[in-house]
Amino acid sequence: MEKKASSNKYYETILDWFKSQIMSGELKEGDTIPSERELATRFGVSRVPVREALRILEYIGIVSNTADGMTVQKVDIQLLNPKANFATDITMETIENLFEVRIFLESAAAYYAAKRRTDEDIRLMHESIHQMLEAIDSQSKDDEAIIKASHDFHFHVIEAAKNPVLSNMYRNLYDLLEISKQYTMKPTEVSxxxxxxxEAILYKIESGNADEASRYMKFHLSRAMRKLNPEEE
Structure with missing residues (x-):
């Protein structure tokens, strides 16, 4: 069994293993990689960080899903640089593109949520805002709880749109955003x-104002995206 990561960034340990396997020639183009189960056993972790690592590798084109399973798609010479970091590369090179897609999807979700939301959807959004305020106001200021409540709010907006295709697209996208948030989202920025x-987005959704709900969501996420490059403001 490989040595387990000392932190909760287990997926980074798995990515480092893939990098070393490629650099040593143990994994070459066309090779089938171990299954999720095998990798989870090798590193003594659940399948969650394994899926996170494989999603990053697939996104940057290192592996692809074929009829024979996950196979090595290419070996980019840049990845052989000892300083190369799969996790950092995916974050820094693609986070703005991911944010642009998120703005597109969530603005549409807010629009349809205003038209289709149920009382339960509204209750869940209110609850997320309440949990966020409680975490911010608590003496310990639970940073993880703040971020989780914020993310939950956005998920509830997506679900309120009542579009399964949109929900699935968003969840696939958000897996990558969840991985990258440690580089881009600081608890101090959840103000x-x-x-x-x-609250403004919720008010527009609750009142059924679809156009304004979409506009407010776009404004909210665009401002968050600008924080990624504060020097550009």
């Missing part, structure tokens, strides 16, 4: 302004 944005 009163963030809460106010959420």
């Amino acid at each position: 009163d302004a963030t809460v106010m944005d959420h």
